[in-house]
Amino acid sequence: MYVRATTRKNKDGSTVRYLQLAHNEWDAATRTSRPQVLHSFGREDQLDRAAIERLVASLAKLLDPAAALRATSGSDLTFLASRPMGGAHALNGLWHRIGIDTVMKKLLTGRRLDPAAERVLFALVANRALAPSSKLAATRWIEHDSHIPGLPATSDDACYRAMDWLLKIEDKLAEEVYWQVADLLNLEVDLLFFDTTSTYFETGEPDTPAARDDHGRRLDQHLDQETESDESADDGDGKSFRAYGKSKDHRPDLPQVVIGMAVTRTGIPIRVWSWPGNTGDQALIRQVREDLREWKLTRVVWVADRGFASEQNRRFLQRAGGHYILGEKIRSGSPAAQAALSRQGRYAHVADNMQVKQVQLPDTADRFVICHNPDQAKRDAAIRADLLAQLEEAIKGSDKLKPLKRAELRGKLSTKPGLHRFLRATPGGLLRIDKAAIKAEERLDGKFLLRCSDPHLSAEDIATGYKQLLEVERGWRDMKTIIDLRPVYHRKEDRIRAHVLLCWLALLLIRIAETTCDDTWLNLREELERIHVGTFSGPAGTFRQRTETSAAQRAILAKLGVTEPKRIITLEPGTPA
Structure with missing residues (x-):
């Protein structure tokens, strides 16, 4: 069918056009095609355009939106842009499955903050997982280089305000997210791994010292939350946040901050902490124990490296029925280490070519396990x-x-x-x-010594549990490579702390994806980012349509419990002529 136009010439020399809906029928006798008029619209200058629009809209319902738009656009349809969307779509699906959006929206209630703050924070977390960059560069990435559901664009000011709010809700958010993840993955927290790292700043001077509480937070709460200004001065003795300390990055010449992370045996990071750069390891675990004690976890055995094995820390971890597995400094020359190593006994073979020997010393209730790897x-x-x-x-x-x-x-x-x-x-x-x-x-080749307070764990469980401390080290490695914890583009203490929280949320989503799909995030990201959304424009409007998903992409989304993205993402009809 087509619209047919006929012309009639008046006596005064003017012409009038008439429009008709027609179609051609084949005449077998004459072997020619003859036009048949189905409907007459009347004179073109007196056309009832509203009726035509209703007819077109009614016919368009029989097509999908993109096909309808292409049909009305003719040959003027223009392909404007294409950007990846699969990675952000999968992360957004996990974000919703865990319930982070629900928790944030609940915590937003009653606050004078843009409701889009939750979307901004998700976009910043997705940026860390997909294309780490500064917050200013992240705003350009959100607007031009990725498709973030519910957030077509944002500004750096909106990012900073959302980060400031994230820091205010840190304690409540971490607890709520943990219980959501525990319910999603059926986590049983029996072994909880803890370790610290440091990250340095490419600047020659530490921050101005400020008075702080036992958790390393500033006592001065009246910090400017709106601008990325320098740290405000604070008279008197105190600690700098970015300070010189024992660097685990081998850069003692640069100021740094210390970051701690607690991880489950399956590698799920449940919380992170930030402290001034000159804070000692032995003081850190006490705050961690106090913070997590409020979560009322049923049974926790803390697993930590030998830097946390002081007598005071051991007593602290045993409060409220807790236990620990701690590395002991085998070359320290301590009486306990020397006595444990001097005891005779046979090694028992366990998994991964490891041999273990349990030693019980008379003057302590702790059990010592000597591990030997040939x-x-x-x-x-x-x-x-x-x-x-x-x-x-x-x-x-x-x-x-x-x-x-x-x-x-x-x-x-x-x-x-x-x-x-x-x-x-x-x-x-x-x-x-x-x-x-x-x-x-x-005598010490291939050996390491462990101290455990739990009387019920076997020597094999103690050894294999300590080996799983590598999950934390893997977390630090991914934090510093895949998520790009460093460089940190902030000077203000609150923004640095918020940046660490964003990296934690990104690592949380990544670990859940890896655990669920049994594959590395690098492989998952590479496959998912092949799903693109294209933007098309024509006289009738603009629409966005995703590419067809492959079998591998559908399999990943199915494992994550995330539905495929809609085929037509957005449809914006233009103004008719």
Whole structure:
């Protein structure tokens, strides 16, 4: 069918056009096509355009929106842009499944804040997981390079206001999110892993010191929440947030902050903390224990590295029936470590080529487990042989040096702990390899020592539980590579803390996706980001349509419990001529 136009010429010389709805029928006798008029619309200048629009709208209902728009646009349809949407769609589905949106909207009730703050925070979390960047660059990414459901665009000011609000609801949000995740994944918190790291800032000076409470937070609560200004001055003694400290990134020359993370045995991060950069490890776990005690978890066995094994920390972790598995410094020379290592006994073989031996000392209720890995023992021996070769080359011919030069060489070697461990000086000042130190080290090859307060865990459970502390280390690695915890583009303390929270939420979504799909986030992200949304425009309006999903993409979304995105994302009819 088509619209047919006929022309009639009046006596005064003017012409009038008439419009008709017609279609062609084939005449078999004459073997020609003859037009048949189905309906006459009348004169073109007196056309009832409203009736035509109603007819077109009625016919358009028989088509999908994109086809209807293409049909009315003719050949003037223009392809404007394409952007990935699959990753953000999957993360948004998990965000809703966990109920983070519900928790945030509930916490928004009664606050004078834009209701879109929840969408802004999700967009910033998605940015960390998909294309980490500064907050200013994230606003451009949201508007031009990704499709965030419910948020076509935002501003850097809106991002900063949302981050300030995120910090205010941190405690309540973390608790609510944990219970939502526990219900979603059926988490049974028996082993809880904790570790810390540090992240530095490319700046030469620490912050101005400020008075702080026991949790490292500023006592001055009247901070400017609206601008990214420098830290306000605070007279008197206190601690800087960005401060010099023991750097785990090997950058003691730069100010840093300390970050702690608690993780379940399956690698799900349940909370993060931020402290001033010169805070010691032994003080951190006390705050963590107090914060999580309010969650009323049924049974918790804390698993932490040897930096947290002080007597005060051990007593603190045992409050309210808690227990711990802690690494013991095997080379510390402590009486407990020496006594445990000197006990005779046979090793029992457990999983992953590990051997364990349990030791009970008479003067403590703690149980000690000596773990031995033969493969690691071979690696330790090979590393030591390499170090000894380097040391022997370094001190070769040193007997002929003058005493002052020999002292300079010894001082230089003292800056290299791996070599200095096996170096000794004779009473006459000559440099020699310490054979007693080598023999002592050989006894420790492939071994590590654990201390546990739980009387019911087996030696195998203690050893394998401690090995799972690697989940936290994997979390730190992903935080610093995939999510780009560093560089941090903020100077203000509250914004740095909020940035860490955004990274935690991104890691939480990533870990849930990996656990559910049994695949790495890099693979999942690569596949999902192949789902694009295209923007098309024509005389009748603009619409956005996604690409067809592949079998692999549908499988990922099905495992995550996320529905496929709508085929037509948006439809914006234009103004008729």
